[in-house]
Amino acid sequence: MQFIDTHIHLQDYKRKCATDIVAAAQAAGVEKMVCAAVREQDWERLAGFARDFPGKVLPAFGLHPWFVAERKDGWEERLETFLLRFPQALVGEAGLDRIRDENAEPQNLIFRRHAELAVKYRRPLIVHAVRAQSWLENCWSDMPAKFVLHSYSGKKELLKQAVKRGGYISFSPSVLKYADCRELVGAVPAERLLLETDGPFRGDENIASDAVPQLACRLAAMLSLEPEEFSARVYQNSLEFITPW
Numbered sequence: 001m002q003f004i005d006t007h008i009h010l011q012d013y014k015r016k017c018a019t020d021i022v023a024a025a026q027a028a029g030v031e032k033m034v035c036a037a038v039r040e041q042d043w044e045r046l047a048g049f050a051r052d053f054p055g056k057v058l059p060a061f062g063l064h065p066w067f068v069a070e071r072k073d074g075w076e077e078r079l080e081t082f083l084l085r086f087p088q089a090l091v092g093e094a095g096l097d098r099i100r101d102e103n104a105e106p107q108n109l110i111f112r113r114h115a116e117l118a119v120k121y122r123r124p125l126i127v128h129a130v131r132a133q134s135w136l137e138n139c140w141s142d143m144p145a146k147f148v149l150h151s152y153s154g155k156k157e158l159l160k161q162a163v164k165r166g167g168y169i170s171f172s173p174s175v176l177k178y179a180d181c182r183e184l185v186g187a188v189p190a191e192r193l194l195l196e197t198d199g200p201f202r203g204d205e206n207i208a209s210d211a212v213p214q215l216a217c218r219l220a221a222m223l224s225l226e227p228e229e230f231s232a233r234v235y236q237n238s239l240e241f242i243t244p245w
């Protein structure tokens, strides 16, 4: 079975080198990973990963809502330069996080700029949204053709709205801890579901290299599906998601 980890922060591993992580993931069947930036200082490192692991590590360039205050003048032009340098790069992660900062601005403004660039350059957008339901409901019309609500932990109703607007829903292993896990995962149409490790920015650096394959097996069992069939579907979705249009 083949897998794509649609969200990892390779640049945040302190004790392991990227070469080992990528090799271990490959051995576990994870043939590609989307490496998401959170700060501008990540961008050049991600460019290095994309160069060192062609076809295996896809960079996503953006500013995570936790770090928008660190942005420096001209960040948008520099982000644009990275998108032009890497035609396969995604945009993100970007969004709104009301646990970290309850003020919508400037998070909202920064997110909108990411969405505009994703539309302009026809790139998938990785959205981080926490306690941001009403905000998201005002964003649908500005989303590019492909976007994902990553490491989804919101309500079922919001997920359905996102899907209706063409969005993908991605789950990380943390979904297994939710009381409504089965219901939440079951609410995503088969062709819109993605999987990710989300490691290690908010998580554990020791996350297993086969975390995505393991998650696929657990979720397939939960949904009474064959793991091969479920994994093949998710792999196809992931390929469709990461492809610029």
Ligand SMILES: [Zn+2]
Pocket: 007, 009, 036, 093, 198, 201
């Ligand atoms: Zn992330």
